[in-house]
Amino acid sequence: MSFSAESFRKQFPLFEQEENKGLVYLDNAATTQKPESVINAVRDYYVHSNANTHRSSHRLARRATEMVERVRREAMQFINAASTREIVFCRGATEALNLLAQCLCGNLQAGDEIVISTAEHHANIVPWQMAAKRFNLILRYVPHMAGIPQFDRLGEVLNERTRIVSLTGGSNALGLRPDLAVVRQLLRRMHIMWIVDGAQLAAHDIIDVQKIGCDFFVCSAHKFYGPSGVGFLYGREVLLESMPPWLGGGEMITNVELEASHYAGLPHKFEAGTSPLSAIAGLGAAIEFLGQQDRKAMAQHEQKLVRWMHRELMASPNFRVISQVRHNLGIVSFIPVHSSAADLMHWLDGRDIAVRVGHHCAQLLGKESGDLVTVRASVAAYNTHKDVQTFLQALEDYCEVQHLTSMAAGVEGDDW
Numbered sequence: 037m038s039f040s041a042e043s044f045r046k047q048f049p050l051f052e053q054e055e056n057k058g059l060v061y062l063d064n065a066a067t068t069q070k071p072e073s074v075i076n077a078v079r080d081y082y083v084h085s086n087a088n089t090h091r092s093s094h095r096l097a098r099r100a101t102e103m104v105e106r107v108r109r110e111a112m113q114f115i116n117a118a119s120t121r122e123i124v125f126c127r128g129a130t131e132a133l134n135l136l137a138q139c140l141c142g143n144l145q146a147g148d149e150i151v152i153s154t155a156e157h158h159a160n161i162v163p164w165q166m167a168a169k170r171f172n173l174i175l176r177y178v179p180h181m182a183g184i185p186q187f188d189r190l191g192e193v194l195n196e197r198t199r200i201v202s203l204t205g206g207s208n209a210l211g212l213r214p215d216l217a218v219v220r221q222l223l224r225r226m227h228i229m230w231i232v233d234g235a236q237l238a239a240h241d242i243i244d245v246q247k248i249g250c251d252f253f254v255c256s257a258h259k260f261y262g263p264s265g266v267g268f269l270y271g272r273e274v275l276l277e278s279m280p281p282w283l284g285g286g287e288m289i290t291n292v293e294l295e296a297s298h299y300a301g302l303p304h305k306f307e308a309g310t311s312p313l314s315a316i317a318g319l320g321a322a323i324e325f326l327g328q329q330d331r332k333a334m335a336q337h338e339q340k341l342v343r344w345m346h347r348e349l350m351a352s353p354n355f356r357v358i359s360q361v362r363h364n365l366g367i368v369s370f371i372p373v374h375s376s377a378a379d380l381m382h383w384l385d386g387r388d389i390a391v392r393v394g395h396h397c398a399q400l401l402g403k404e405s406g407d408l409v410t411v412r413a414s415v416a417a418y419n420t421h422k423d424v425q426t427f428l429q430a431l432e433d434y435c436e437v438q439h440l441t442s443m444a445a446g447v448e449g450d451d452w
């Protein structure tokens with residue numbers, strides 16, 4: 037197999053709309069666009085199979101239930117989990133991390149420790165802060181320099197009280213990927229539960245949780261060409277078994293009595309209420325869609341674009357590049373030297389180039405250097421050579437206009 041970004045892109049109806057013909061979409065770390073097969077799967081679910089699952093046993097309900105359990109099998113294969121009992125559907129990475137924080141921390145002793153990093157998305161910080169407060173636990177951070185975590189120094193914050201290490205598989209702000217093999221090596225035989233926030237990882241790499249060796253892995257479908265509002269939590273069966281349920285309600289019980297209830301087995305124990313069924317159908321289609329691609333060639337294509345953007349931006353005196361080329365998922369993060377990031381974003385938007393400006397839900401990264409507000413351009417496999425050329429040209433034009441404006445205002449060249 038090989039990969040052509042141009043033909044891949046044709047499968048995404050949004051780019052085929054007249055009003056989007058000139059769109060350069062570089063906000064893929066926020067969410068990816070959806071291929072036709074995913075959109076159709078969501079629609080087909082409502083047209084052909086809509087019914088509530090697991091409880092009713094009429095024909096449509098059986099069909100909807102079969103769909104959900106088929107997608108669970110696909111999700112299991114997608115990340116190479118050992119059993120469908122290890123796949124819990126949820127709304128996304130945020131919900132999965134909240135579930136873990138609440139369910140795991142309740143079993144810990146006061147004074148036990150949790151390790152996260154400054155590069156985490158807020159979804160992998162705030163739930164641990166909340167749980168630490170509730171259960172009297174200590175939250176520690178991987179050693180960092182100017183806010184950037186030094187993952188190879190993780191060992192320095194591990195001790196006999198460390199119970200949980202929850203780290204990104206790839207940072208949404210910088211694209212930075214910790215070496216998971218190194219983390220695995222450090223955690224080996226320490227009886228520490230290891231969570232990987234894989235929200236950014238699944239679109240760019242093949243996931244094998246058994247090879248990674250983590251205990252939990254979370255992801256969101258909308259980051260890998262699937263619908264929003266759905267994702268899944270992977271947990272090693274023995275650990276999920278030992279955890280109490282999180283939300284209570286229908287579907288997660290076998291028997292309800294006056295004083296207490298009996299909980300369903302895995303994975304239903306963690307799936308209270310009606311699941312986002314049409315989105316699960318779309319999640320299955322996204323997994324099938326990725327399964328039909330040459331993933332290696334896709335990743336190589338993305339890497340080429342990211343390296344090119346880094347090269348050009350680093351060579352320019354007008355930008356300070358914050359992200360690194362090495363171990364990068366597909367994100368270029370930078371700051372314009374002579375203007376605000378927001379001004380640049382508006383200029384790009386005026387040219388129909390979508391990037392994101394802000395702290396990208398990772399405020400801790402910038403805390404030591406003031407509030408780090410960056411422009412983030414993040415790629416997906418449908419971004420073409422032409423997209424990057426248009427983006428780089430727009431940046432050049434912006435600098436030119438800025439320069440002329442400052443000259444007209446009498447600002448000396450050196451200040452520029």
Ligand code: PMP
Pocket residue numbers: 065066127128129130131157159160204206207208233235236256397
């Ligand atoms: N972790 C990371 C690294 C993310 O990029 C995101 C989404 N930006 C999340 C967690 C949360 O994902 P969701 O909002 O889909 O729950």
